Amino acid sequence: MKAKAMEREERVSEEAYAYTPGLKVKRAMTITKTRRLPIPGEVFVKEGDKVNYHDIVARTEIPGDPEIVKVALLLGVEPEDLPRYMIKKVGDKVAKDEVIAAYNALFGLIKKRVPSPIDGIIESISDVTGQVIVRGLPVPVEVDAYIPGEVVEVLPREGAVIETNAAFIQGIFGIGGETHGEIKMAVKSPEEALTHDHIKVGDKGKVLIGGSMVTLEALRKAVEVGVSCIVVGGIKHRDVTTFIGEEIGVAITGHEEVGLTLIVTEGFGEMKMSRRTFDLLKSFEGYLAAVNGATQIRAGVMRPEIIIPHNEFFEQSSMEELSAGMVPGTPVRIIRQPYFGAIGKVVSLPVELQKIQTESDVRVLDVELEDGRVVTVPRANVEIIEE
Amino acid sequence: MVTLRKPKEEMRYILATDVGSTTTKARFFSNESGEWRFVIAGEAPTTVEAPYEDVTLGVRNAVREVEELTGHRILAPDGSGIVVPYDGKIGVDLYCTTSSAGGGLQMMVAGLIKTMTAESANRAALGAGAIVMDVIARDDGRQPYQKIQRIRSLRPDMILLAGGTDGGATAHVVEIAELIKAAGPKPRLGAGYQLPIVYAGNKALQPQIEKLMGSEFALTLVDNIRPVLEVENTEPARRAIHELFMEHVMSHAPGYTKLMKWTDVPIMPTPAGEGMAMQLIASVYKENVLGVGLGGATTNVYSVVDGRFVRSVSANLGMSYSVTNVMKSAGLPNIVRWLPFKIDEEEVANRLMNKMIRPTTIPQTLEDLIVEHAVAREALRLGLEHHKTIATRLKGIQVQRTISDMFEQELEETYIKMMIIDIIAGTGGLLSHAPRRIQSMFILTDAFQPEGVTKMFQDSVFMMPHLGVLSTVYREAAWNIFDKDCLVRLGTVIAPAGVGKLGDPVMTVELEMPDGEILKEEVKFGEIKRINLPERQDANAVITPQRGFDVGMGPGHKLEKKVMGGVAGVLLDGRGRPLQLPEDEGLRKELLVKWWQAIELYPMDELKELI
Known part of the structure; x- marks a missing residue:
């Protein structure tokens, strides 16, 4: 136990001096996904079971919505007298429109009835407020496997951990939730923009790979056709805003219901998809992929992902692996103006602070770009391209 | 203790x-x-x-x-x-x-009337350093089922429930309590413990609340937050929130049980520490303070006016994670109006979106820095606007009106008036990392628009929360460090309130400098000047505003006052209040460059290349 804690601690201090690791683009790695219910329920799988995308792993029921009925007010009686007029008691099952309380006066000349607004159970009767709370019927909640693979752990009453061998690509930003489909290259090169002409009727259910960006018309046509997901390098701010119907305020996404999942790999504006990402996706054309656009940048960074299960490569690398940091030769991508999107290799990492154009003294590094130029950029403005 | x-x-x-x-x-x-x-x-x-x-x-x-x-x-x-x-x-x-x-202290508050007990409860939770996820009130415009759905979807760390004056409303307060109980909110950090609820409503109802909620929640009963309509008593609720924060919230966060054993002083939410630091400034100078923490995700605004401390948090106004939310709330044209060079609005939007998804990057070019500074002005402006909705006079009280009030449209809700603010203090990455100190002073000036004579401070290294929590147990040490190593005196802004025509005289300022030299400056409308007066030196000023301009003594009346020096000096701001940028694009850009040049805001050669 203590040894484990020490090992953890060592890893932490190592990371303290490392730089922000880039997004993962891996040909083969072991992926594990924990599929968990929001509250305890029943788990349907056992260790060693093989599961597919749609298989239900666990199921539960969450308590229904409560409905507040102002019974005393409706009957015209004082709250403290309410219990006398209740036909149903706490714990009783009631059907919609079934009478739960009644008031008769003047030998039946005045009759008042209060029906239940929903199917449910009487949860409470208050003699202070004169309110009755009817609890609605439970709502079932299911969790599917999301990725095909093997159940490696069962979390009793909560869910299961699924493991698979797959290619794994992280995007920088996405919208829309979990889905899956067959990978199809919609463009010929990472520089090419994905326009509506590229989208065909036969693309229904596919994961379409674009190049430098996707146009608004293309997104709309993709929804019409029934495309599952679009993966591209960039998208214009104006287009994504129009497509979702509102400005994105903070980067917490995944719940949009816009008809497809969108994954952006580089950033906003027209941005050539990184050659590595493009080539990797191309080599898996025709494979089924599980994708998720959910993005959350603050607290527990969550990036959109493309998981392509396969059994062809077995080189192992762990998802928990920590970046070793930057050294001369490390491939990097510049992620801010004036060289945004440029790819290169670290040439040197000067120790001293340097004054940049803004007059700030910052730690910098020299990068040799693909075109041979050597430029100096703040260390905060590059990300490592993980090999 | x-x-x-x-x-x-x-x-x-x-x-x-x-x-x-x-x-x-x-x-x-x-x-x-x-x-x-x-x-x-x-x-x-x-x-x-x-x-x-x-x-x-x-x-x-x-x-x-x-x-x-x-x-x-x-x-x-x-x-x-x-x-x-x-x-x-x-x-x-x-x-x-x-x-x-792990998200700090996240609370839901509830009260009876939106503008009365619910508002007081909101202020108490904010003052305790919480992020308020929602304010539930009987008259908040939502149907009971909508409120229930909302409460069910929230997973707060704690709930503050108020309602009714002592001996006042009863049934309606219990109704709110029943609503919360029916919704059955679950604590954010796991389902294995009871959600803490602080009840600070009508005292007479305490037994009923206890009976209703005592078994399902970790209930704490404290003195009423509004014992009578005329009094707001947030202190008992604030204290209970801090205790519960330690006992119930922190003890469920990863590693905190251990951390709690390391320290003798109760762990405090960061904004509460920052708020203590702002209160420390106010109490030492015995002046009104407006403070701001402009962070990556949130903007906290603090005010101490006539001893009353109020904090507001704009949870989604910030310079990195929430930068696009500033764009969404302020609107792109409001950001672009602070730029003196031509840049496509869509390009600015794309850049801000890219900053949001890669929040740790920093501007490398002057153009990029100026764009970030433009966003900062808007985040601060919106943060102050929000603060004014929290820092309000108590509602529900009869206000005596004079004949002259009758002519005013409406009695203003907030008591935050820039003329009565003596000190502005800023903290947060963008302000402390500004390459020239004058930049943070000018950003604060453009955003908050101080009036009269205002001292400007910022922190050197981020340590206001540290000194705030330290001040609770060792005030003298905290203040000494604060004074010597934390508070950077930026200088003083002298800005008359009023509007005139470009080029018309606004004020004359006579400064008796520390060496005895007398400086006399005439300031025209639309003009700005900067005078060097080093840190920890003062000058005696005689400020004579023109008719229609006010520096605190009434329009046209002279003010004699000592002004504080600082690393950015004394700013004579003749741009008028409220500050209005010209509609005409050419004139606006010309004025921005003129101002920036006058106070050496940015390196001019590089700036000229951009224009």
């Missing part, structure tokens, strides 16, 4: 940390020659998330950096934590910490 391990006069070393959502910041202080001073800072990534899930690892790493930089050992060799007190070789005499990791 906190028991210190050593008498104050024998203390030599103090360590304070702030466990932030991304970085844990350690600050080390020492008393070498009878005076408490800041020594060094150490920082490390916060380790609240998987795979670490133990904040003390990040604290240890930050402290280790302090050890490496100073050679002074603080951590116990056996890994048991921080050694307290200092034994002559190792350790510190006092360790305290603030925390906002």
Whole structure:
């Protein structure tokens, strides 16, 4: 136990001096996904079971919505007298429109009835407020496997951990939730923009790979056709805003219901998809992929992902692996103006602070770009391209 | 009551940390020659998330950096934590910490009437350093089922329930309590414990509330937040929130049980520490303070006006994670109006979106820096607007009106008037990292538009929360460090309120400088001047505004006042209040460049290349 804690601690201090690791683009790695219910329920799988995308792993029921009925007010009686007029008691099952309380006066000349607004159970009767709370019927909640693979752990009453061998690509930003489909290259090169002409009727259910960006018309046509997901390098701010119907305020996404999942790999504006990402996706054309656009940048960074299960490569690398940091030769991508999107290799990492154009003294590094130029950029403005 | 391990006069070393959502910041202080001073800072990534899930690892790493930089050992060799007190070789005499990791303190508040008890409850929760997720009230315009759905979807750390004056409303208050109980909210940090609820409503209802909620929630009963309509008493609720924060919230966050054992001083939410620091400034100077913490995700605004402390938090106004939300709330044209060069609005939008998804990047070009500064002005402006909706006079009280009030449209709700603010203090990454100090002074001036004579401060190294929590147990040490090493005196802004025509005279300012020299400056409308007056030096000023312009004594009336020097000097701002940028694009850009040139805001050669 203590040894484990020490090992953890060592890893932490190592990371303290490392730089922000880039997004993962891996040909083969072991992926594990924990599929968990929001509250305890029943788990349907056992260790060693093989599961597919749609298989239900666990199921539960969450308590229904409560409905507040102002019974005393409706009957015209004082709250403290309410219990006398209740036909149903706490714990009783009631059907919609079934009478739960009644008031008769003047030998039946005045009759008042209060029906239940929903199917449910009487949860409470208050003699202070004169309110009755009817609890609605439970709502079932299911969790599917999301990725095909093997159940490696069962979390009793909560869910299961699924493991698979797959290619794994992280995007920088996405919208829309979990889905899956067959990978199809919609463009010929990472520089090419994905326009509506590229989208065909036969693309229904596919994961379409674009190049430098996707146009608004293309997104709309993709929804019409029934495309599952679009993966591209960039998208214009104006287009994504129009497509979702509102400005994105903070980067917490995944719940949009816009008809497809969108994954952006580089950033906003027209941005050539990184050659590595493009080539990797191309080599898996025709494979089924599980994708998720959910993005959350603050607290527990969550990036959109493309998981392509396969059994062809077995080189192992762990998802928990920590970046070793930057050294001369490390491939990097510049992620801010004036060289945004440029790819290169670290040439040197000067120790001293340097004054940049803004007059700030910052730690910098020299990068040799693909075109041979050597430029100096703040260390905060590059990300490592993980090999 | 906190028991210190050593008498104050024998203390030599103090360590304070702030466990932030991304970085844990350690600050080390020492008393070498009878005076408490800041020594060094150490920082490390916060380790609240998987795979670490133990904040003390990040604290240890930050402290280790302090050890490496100073050679002074603080951590116990056996890994048991921080050694307290200092034994002559190792350790510190006092360790305290603030925390906002894992989302800080997230609360839901409820009251009877939106503008009365619910508003008071909101102020109490904010003042305690919480992020208020929602305010539920009987008249908030939502149907009961909508409120229930909302409460069910929230997972707060705590609920503050108010309602009714003492001996006042009863049934309606219980109704709100029944609604909360029916919704059955679950605590954010796991379902294994009871959700804490503080009841600060009608005292007569305490037994009924106890009966209704006592078995399902961790209920604490405190004095009414509005015992009578005319009085707001937030202190008992605030104290209960802090206690519950330690007992119920922090103890369920990863690693905090351990951290709580390391410190003798209760762990405080970061904004509460920052608020203490702002109150410290107000109490030492005995003046009204407007403070702001402009962060990456949120903007906190604090005011201390006539002794009344109010905090507001704009949870989604910030310079990195929330930068696009500033764009969404302010609108792109409002950001672009602060730029003197031609740039496509869509290009600005794309850049801000890219900053949001890569929040740790920094501007490399002057153009990019100026764009960020434009966003900062808007974030601050919106943050202050929001603050004004929280810092309001108590509603529900009959206000005596004079004949002259009758002619005014409506009695203004907020009591925050820039003319009565004597001090503006700023903190946060963008302000402290501004390459020239005049930039943070000018950004604050453009955004808050101080009126009259206003002292401007900012923090040197981020340590206001640290000193805030320290001030709760050792005020003298905290103030000395604050004064000497934390507060940077930017200078003073002299800005008459009023509007005129470009080029018309606005005021004359006569300054008797520390060396006896008399400087006389005439300021015209639309003009701005900067006078050098170093930090820790004062000048006697005689300010004579023109008719229609006011510096605090009424329109056209002279003011004699001592003005404080600073690293950015004294700014004579003749641009008028409210500050209006010309509609005409050409004139607007011309004026911006003229102002910037007059005060040497940016390197001019590079700026000219952009225009």
